[in-house]
Amino acid sequence: MISRTIALWRTGLVLGLCLGLWACASAPGGDASQQPLTVGTTEPTDGQRRAQIRLELAAAFLENNQPAVALEEANRAVQADPNLAAAHNLRGLVLMQLNEFALAEQSLQQALRLAPRDGDSWHNLGWLHCQQQRFAEATQAFDRALQTPQYQGAGRTWMLRGVCQARAGQMQAAEQSLMRAFEIEPGNPITLYNLAAMLHQRGNSERARFYLRRLNNSEAANAESLWLGVKIENRLQNRDVAQQLGRQLQRRFPDSRQANAYERGAFDE
Template identity: 45%
Template sequence: KLALQVKGELVEAFNLRGLIYAAMGEDRLAEDSFARALQLNPRDGATLHNQAWFLCQRERYAESQVRFSALLAMPQYRDAARSQLARGVCFARARQWPEAEGALMRAYELEPANPNIGFSLAEVLYQRQEFERARFYIGRVNDVPDAVNAQTLWLAARIDRKLGRDAAVRVFGERLRQGFPKALETSLFARGRLDA
């Protein structure tokens, strides 16, 4: 509010206000803030991204994809990998698996070392029952020690279970127990609920 009092036409302030209102569950105020920011600068990439993600979180998938498409069509936009990731996750939330894979593959081409992209892509491929391909991408994530977490190990175990690789499943289970003993995924693994 202070930034808007000092300079009432600051795009970044309206964008930030939209994010804050969205986090507070004040959807109408969030929408108004994003709209005002885009009224001031219709090509502001950060605001377009945040508005698209906000719409996705509210399950307004079609509107969200329109915003992501407009954003990604802008030649000067420099954060395409981030927006392709969000777009792919949004498609996945809508259970539009082929579209999710396409967006995440484009994100992966832009940033192949990004573990969030690799994980999301592997998860979508798992949903599409493309287990060998999913195994490749989650394997790349789990090869980077700083990227490994309970979710990445859990997904790898589930993929290997589908492929009948029982020894690998046990290895991932042990890594879960050792590295993440209190994680939900570890508990599910211990109970044999790999399809949960």
């Protein structure tokens, strides 16, 4: 069974924008992957076995950034077992990666018809609505995920709820959601970055530094987080610390846009 929640720190996350589907979305799991195989028996049919194998392959290809191949495998999983909600959920994720939003929504809605209490599918539908700027519907979907009994992904759902609220201009609500995400998963780099970026943008750079230091002192630090650290320390007049972060940025990510901006002194961009 697929039960993974993938939350990779592949790229920088700018305020209110998730750059990389797997940082935001969920692999099939929860109620979707635990639904009964058949009525009256615990033995899977041949079709269900084939569907599970195809589902595992699709997840692996998507994680490896091969969405076209992942879609082929997800389609085969659906064909092998049309009643497997996890297959429709993952197919929706792949279609989101391919910017096929209408088809993605059809797949996610089918997953929820089959498993209406699957928090992962509600989470993914919320992220889809967020990308379409359907912010009220996104919040409703995230809330449905959070209300799901035994849901294991509350931290990332609160995080993404906050990201979408920021995109909608609801900054106070966004901060509250991100703080709730931080309480649940204090080491989540996406939450840490977004909290820091939002607080810095709102003029509270002292608090922003608290969260960003946790990120930049970890292996998850990247060009985007180091550059934000430079700007925060520069605003707080901590020139030596800003220079230390800048040198680290140049050494570790010399070809990045952020390193170029540092060299130009573009602290207000």
